Amino acid sequence: MRQERIIRDLSNVDLMRALPPEEVQAIAHFFRREKFAAGQHIFEQGDPGDALYLIDEGQVSVILNGKVELAKLGPGEAFGGMALLRGEPRTATIVADTGLVLWRLDLQGFQQ
Numbered sequence: 001m002r003q004e005r006i007i008r009d010l011s012n013v014d015l016m017r018a019l020p021p022e023e024v025q026a027i028a029h030f031f032r033r034e035k036f037a038a039g040q041h042i043f044e045q046g047d048p049g050d051a052l053y054l055i056d057e058g059q060v061s062v063i064l065n066g067k068v069e070l071a072k073l074g075p076g077e078a079f080g081g082m083a084l085l086r087g088e089p090r091t092a093t094i095v096a097d098t099g100l101v102l103w104r105l106d107l108q109g110f111q112q
Helices: 002-011 021-028 081-086 107-111
Strands: 031-036 041-043 051-057 060-064 068-073 093-096 100-106
Touching: 002 021, 002 031, 002 100
Parallel strands: none
Antiparallel strands: 031 100, 041 093, 051 100, 060 068, 060 093
């Protein structure tokens, strides 16, 4: 049941939609579901790039230098991928605008 839910939820995310169902199924067990309250920081600018996040429910703001809002992201969108791919620090802070449900792929799962 958990695996089916993960596959269904991941299939609604833009980044995963391009993958064939069998590939989504193959990587689904590496994702972990996380919840955040409005106002919580998911990560800070300068933190290690150790995970990719896919938004299932809610909205986040992308903040640069603690004050400049670069973007708002919502369901079906992803963030954190470039830092994970490059092994570089985070280039912005991500803050939950609303209650938030994310799917998190950490570095170890990504490498596998």
